[in-house]
Amino acid sequence: MNPEQIYPRKGKNNTESVYLKSVITDPSIIVGDFTFYNDFVNDPRDFEKNNVLYHYPLCNNERLVIGKYCSIACGAKFMFTGGNHTMKSISTYPFPIFPDEWGLDEWKCGQAWDNHGDIIIGNDVWIGYEAVIMQGVTIGDGAIIGTRALVTKDVPPYTIVGGSPAKVIRKRFDDETIKKLLEIKWWNWPSDKVKDNLQNIMNGVISE
Ligand SMILES: CC(C)(COP(=O)(O)OP(=O)(O)OC[C@H]1O[C@@H](n2cnc3c(N)ncnc32)[C@H](O)[C@@H]1OP(=O)(O)O)[C@@H](O)C(=O)NCCC(=O)NCCS
Numbered sequence: 001m002n003p004e005q006i007y008p009r010k011g012k013n014n015t016e017s018v019y020l021k022s023v024i025t026d027p028s029i030i031v032g033d034f035t036f037y038n039d040f041v042n043d044p045r046d047f048e049k050n051n052v053l054y055h056y057p058l059c060n061n062e063r064l065v066i067g068k069y070c071s072i073a074c075g076a077k078f079m080f081t082g083g084n085h086t087m088k089s090i091s092t093y094p095f096p097i098f099p100d101e102w103g104l105d106e107w108k109c110g111q112a113w114d115n116h117g118d119i120i121i122g123n124d125v126w127i128g129y130e131a132v133i134m135q136g137v138t139i140g141d142g143a144i145i146g147t148r149a150l151v152t153k154d155v156p157p158y159t160i161v162g163g164s165p166a167k168v169i170r171k172r173f174d175d176e177t178i179k180k181l182l183e184i185k186w187w188n189w190p191s192d193k194v195k196d197n198l199q200n201i202m203n204g205v206i207s208e
Contacts, residue, residue, distance in 0.1 A: 001191045003033035006045070018044045020066065028057035032068030032123065033191070039074045051075075054082030059109040062135065067123035068187040075130040076145075081115045084135065088114065122157065123187040142172060142181060157182060180206055 006022045007014050017038045021031040023045040029052060037044050037051070051072075052064055060081040066072075085092040094112035095102050116136030121127070125139050128147040139145065139155045146162030146169065155161050158172040158181065171178065186194060186201060200207065 001034070001195065003191070008034075008036060016040050016044060018047075020047060020072070023047060026052075026055075026057065028055075028062065029064045029066075031066045032070070032187075034068055035066055035070040035072070037072040037076075041074060052078050053080060054084075055080035056082045056109065060113065060115050061110075062115065063118040064121075065118060066121040067125065067141065069124045070121060071126045073127060073129040073131070073147075076127045077130075077132045078119050078135075079132060080119070080135050081110075081113045084114045084116065086112060086114045123185070128162075141185075141187075142178075144172065177206065 003019055004022060006018050008019055009017055017036050020035050020037045021033065024031055024047070026048055029048065037047050039047075039050075042050050055062065055064065055078070057063070062081050064078050064080075085094055096104060096108050096112040116134075119133055119135055120138040121133070122139055122141035122143065124142045125145070126143075127133070127145045128149065130147065131145045131149045131151065133139070133145070133151045137151055137154055139151070140157030140159065142158040143155045144160040145151060145155070145166065146160065148164070149162050149166040150164035151161065152165045155166070158178045160169040160172060161167060162169050173181070184206070186197070189197075194201070199205075
């Protein structure tokens with residue numbers, strides 16, 4: 001296991017999936033080990049450009065934080081502040097981003113938008129095909145985001161959501177099991193320990 005490499009898969013179609021951490025250049029996007037992004041339409045190395053939308057951290061100081069061992073499907077998108085024209089103004093027209101046109105002598109681009117803050121994705125989260133995560137949303141460890149979900153609110157750990165706006169479909173496990181999993185936090189183990197326990201993880205056996 002080498003989370004520092006770009007392509008985790010050898011052989012056929014090996015360039016469709018990337019370890020996201022290895023292709024990110026923007027310091028305001030933070031991604032944990034082994035989280036991968038798959039894209040069969042665009043080059044997955046262009047995730048920052050194609051999937052992290054309206055993200056101008058120099059104006060808005062916002063972050064995308066994604067944990068470890070997440071699976072992000074083709075076309076999933078993360079919508080940031082620059083897509084939220086301010087509703088505090090009389091007009092939603094973003095005058096501050098055209099300062100020369102309107103004689104605004106200071107570059108205060110952040111005034112054009114309402115900022116709802118960071119998007120935080122936990123560990124072992126699976127984000128389905130073309131799902132859209134809105135700014136300010138936190139998704140808990142072990143959650144699943146269904147195909148084409150529009151996620152506008154926080155998602156608790158180990159919860160499956162779907163639809164537009166996304167609603168809870170069900171929990172993945174009973175409350176006791178979820179509690180145990182959140183205590184174990186297997187994703188923080190050294191990768192050798194994950195490998196040693198892989199059969200248990202893959203077969204749903206909960207013991208350390
Ligand atoms: C959300 C998901 C995990 C649910 O799986 P599941 O529990 O086996 O799904 P089921 O078919 O049993 O459906 C359960 C309910 O959720 C609904 N549902 C399923 N997928 C949904 C989705 N993407 N959006 C909205 N509702 C969905 C079903 O209509 C059903 O509703 P009901 O209980 O009112 O009848 C799955 O449908 C999904 O979207 N997976 C992501 C697939 C993907 O995008 N993969 C990309 C490659 S990694």
